[in-house]
Amino acid sequence: xxxxxxxxxxxxxxxxxxxxxxxxxxxxxxxxxxxxxxxxxxxxxxxxxxxxxxxxxxxxxxxxxxxxxxxxxxxxxxxxxxxxxxxxxxxxxxxxxxxxxxxxxxxxxxxxxxxxxxxxxxxxxxxxxxxxxxxxxxxxxxxxxxxxxxxxxxxxxxxxxxxxxxxxxxxxxxxxxxxxxxxxxxxxxxxxxxxxxxxxxxxxxxxxxxxxxxxxxxxxxxxxxxxxxxxxxxxxxxxxxxxxxxxxxxxxxxxxxxxxxxxxxxxxxxxxxxxxxxxxxxxxxxxxxxxxxxxxxxxxxxxxxxxxxxxxxxxxxxxxxxxxxxxxxxxxxxxxxxxxx
Numbered sequence: 330x331x332x333x334x335x336x337x338x339x340x341x342x343x344x345x346x347x348x349x350x351x352x353x354x355x356x357x358x359x360x361x362x363x364x365x366x367x368x369x370x371x372x373x374x375x376x377x378x379x380x381x382x383x384x385x386x387x388x389x390x391x392x393x394x395x396x397x398x399x400x401x402x403x404x405x406x407x408x409x410x411x412x413x414x415x416x417x418x419x420x421x422x423x424x425x426x427x428x429x430x431x432x433x434x435x436x437x438x439x440x441x442x443x444x445x446x447x448x449x450x451x452x453x454x455x456x457x458x459x460x461x462x463x464x465x466x467x468x469x470x471x472x473x474x475x476x477x478x479x480x481x482x483x484x485x486x487x488x489x490x491x492x493x494x495x496x497x498x499x500x501x502x503x504x505x506x507x508x509x510x511x512x513x514x515x516x517x518x519x520x521x522x523x524x525x526x527x528x529x530x531x532x533x534x535x536x537x538x539x540x541x542x543x544x545x546x547x548x549x550x551x552x553x554x555x556x557x558x559x560x561x562x563x564x565x566x567x568x569x570x571x572x573x574x575x576x577x578x579x580x581x582x583x584x585x586x587x588x589x590x591x592x593x594x595x596x597x598x599x600x601x602x603x604x605x606x607x608x609x610x611x612x613x614x615x616x617x618x619x620x621x622x623x624x625x626x627x628x629x630x631x632x633x634x635x636x637x638x639x640x641x642x643x644x645x646x647x648x649x650x651x652x653x654x655x656x657x658x659x660x661x662x663x664x665x666x667x668x669x670x
Contacts, residue, residue: 334363335434337477338510345481347501353485353494356388359478361468365431367419374419377460378409378429380468380478389484392449392462399423399447402464408446409464412457416448423448433473441471544646551583551650555658562658572659579655580648587647591640599636602629 338344341359348357361380366373383401386392392401392410402408411421421427428442443463451457469475485494491514499512555562562575570578609628 334361334432334472334474334479335436337361337434337474337479338481338507339477340505341476341478341481344502344505344507347505348481348483348498351494351497351501353487353490353497355484355486356385357481357483358382358385358389359465360480360482361465361472361474361478362480363431363468363472365429367427367429369419369427374415375459376415376429378431378468379460379462380465380472381462382465383462389482395449395451396447397450399445402446404464405466406446406464407442407444407467409443409461410447410449411445411461412459413448413450414458415461416445418458421445421448429471431471433471434477435473439471439473441467443467540642543643547587547643547646548650551647552654555579555651555654559658566659566662572656575659576652576655579651579658583651584644584648587644590647591643594643595636595640599631602631605629606631 345357345359348354359382363378363380364375365378366375383392384404396410397413399410401410416422419427423445426442426444428440430438430440433439443461449457449462451460465478469477483494483498485491487494495512495514502508502510502512565575565578606628
């Protein structure tokens with residue numbers, strides 16, 4: 330089992346204090362991710378532990394919202410927060426204890442017993458089924474890493490200024506004699522983000538195809554409606570309506586029908602999107618065993634600009650689609666139009 334906990338950051342507290350002094354830094358928190366094994370009831374479970382400072386972590390993320398049962402451990406407690414799927418697999422409940430076996434920074438073995446203080450739904454299938462959070466001092470004692478940590482996570486106020494912040498943090502570490510710690514933005518580390526950017530491009534292409542198909546359907550439907558009303562066109566022409574008036578008549582008719590159709594589509598779309606944006610669509614069962622750092626619950630987002638844009642686009646297309654057939658129909662002689670039916 331690969332467990333590079335010996336590649337750690339010394340004097341972490343001092344470095345975190347310096348990083349927190351940067352103007353763009355919101356909060357910097359220490360972490361120690363490590364892998365371990367649990368033997369329970371003649372079964373073995375490969376799990377991932379994360380040592381963190383629960384007090385500081387509250388400023389980094391809202392841990393409370395993930396807790397399904399129990400609570401977040403207090404300072405100095407041996408309690409842990411465990412993913413609910415992992416707790417189910419191991420048959421653990423609040424107050425139950427289990428012992429983990431792992432590799433220390435000296436590449437030897439060590440074990441420690443933890444007590445379940447909270448059961449959480451982290452919103453990510455991979456975390457729920459394999460991960461537990463423990464207090465940083467306990468994990469440091471388990472790994473025999475003294476005051477060293479493996480990671481320092483930094484939250485910044487301005488995400489558009491990541492490159493500059495990375496440079497400032499690197500400079501601080503070098504001033505403190507640390508040339509071995511790599512400082513990288515989350516965008517360069519997370520493969521899921523790269524996949525999502527590729528997926529976004531694919532979604533844009535698919536959306537464009539749907540726009541073209543929808544436009545074709547609107548144009549074809551409008552043209553068919555006009556050509557099927559030749560008898561009506563012949564009748565109103567015989568009554569004295571000019572070609573220009575006929576064109577304006579069909580244009581206005583398509584314009585108002587386009588408004589009603591687009592409005593109905595927007596109302597239905599908003600009616601579906603708004604409730605789902607609050608409740609979300611739970612893909613937990615489908616995502617079980619998938620270790621992507623994305624939430625099990627997908628929440629659609631209502632984009633006002635896109636909604637207005639699609640509404641205007643639909644009305645314009647339905648209106649413009651009448652120009653060619655209405656123009657052609659307007660130049661047909663009334664007698665010919667009446668004979669076409």
